Amino acid sequence: AQKVTQAQTEISVVEKEDVTLDCVYETRDTTYYLFWYKQPPSGELVFLIRRNSFDEQNEISGRYSWNFQKSTSSFNFTITASQVVDSAVYFCALSEAYNQGGKLIFGQGTELPVKP
Amino acid sequence: SAVISQKPSRDICQRGTSLTIQCQVDSQVTMMFWYRQQPGQSLTLIATANQGSEATYESGFVIDKFPISRPNLTFSTLTVSNMSPEDSSIYLCSVGDRSYNEQFFGPGTRLTVL
Numbered sequence: 001a002q003k004v005t006q007a008q009t010e011i012s013v014v015e016k017e018d019v020t021l022d023c024v025y026e027t028r029d030t031t032y033y034l035f036w037y038k039q040p041p042s043g044e045l046v047f048l049i050r051r052n053s054f055d056e057q058n059e060i061s062g063r064y065s066w067n068f069q070k071s072t073s074s075f076n077f078t079i080t081a082s083q084v085v086d087s088a089v090y091f092c093a094l095s096e097a098y099n100q101g102g103k104l105i106f107g108q109g110t111e112l113p114v115k116p
Numbered sequence: 117s118a119v120i121s122q123k124p125s126r127d128i129c130q131r132g133t134s135l136t137i138q139c140q141v142d143s144q145v146t147m148m149f150w151y152r153q154q155p156g157q158s159l160t161l162i163a164t165a166n167q168g169s170e171a172t173y174e175s176g177f178v179i180d181k182f183p184i185s186r187p188n189l190t191f192s193t194l195t196v197s198n199m200s201p202e203d204s205s206i207y208l209c210s211v212g213d214r215s216y217n218e219q220f221f222g223p224g225t226r227l228t229v230l
Contacts, residue, residue: 035219037221043206043223043224043226044221044223044224045159045208045210045221045224047117047218047219047220047221050218091158091159095219102147102212102219103149103161103164103212104149104159104161104210104219105161106158106159106160107158108157108158109158
């Protein structure tokens, strides 16, 4: 069965602190995709990153970085020097690609209020 | 990335009525999906909207309650039928490309049922 677990319901940080959001997934497929989305208070879902199961290289984009480890089935997301604009709910998601038509299975989300 | 619009952006409806939500994409897309996000919850897939055929529903969702149409590769509608307060949610349309497995979401429709 496919499953995505975000154990941290809420993490509170103060501006300029670093924060890591955890994501653990379960799948029987060897080909799959992992995603992170940001949902600010306005409600829209903003795509942040997609990673396929064959690419374990870590990725950095500005203050954002992602650590994909197949050995532990984890795809963690780190924000460096957090800012108030980072305040949002962050969702990790899994897609088993072609067999499932690309539909996404979401974790429960981690709420991240960044205090000034 | 595709530009996705949804109408209405929000609505307040009475119990027992129905609401049809529209999703328009600025380019032809292979896959279109409808998700529901109940208050304070994560997103759950309702169905995959198939062009020219019946939608494929996930467990717990049925066509009588959530009829879906997809007449072409750029447009889909979701109807929430015989609404109850439990249907109060954000309904999101998303589009995907099977080749690249990317998915982008529309701005959502915030529905409140009184």
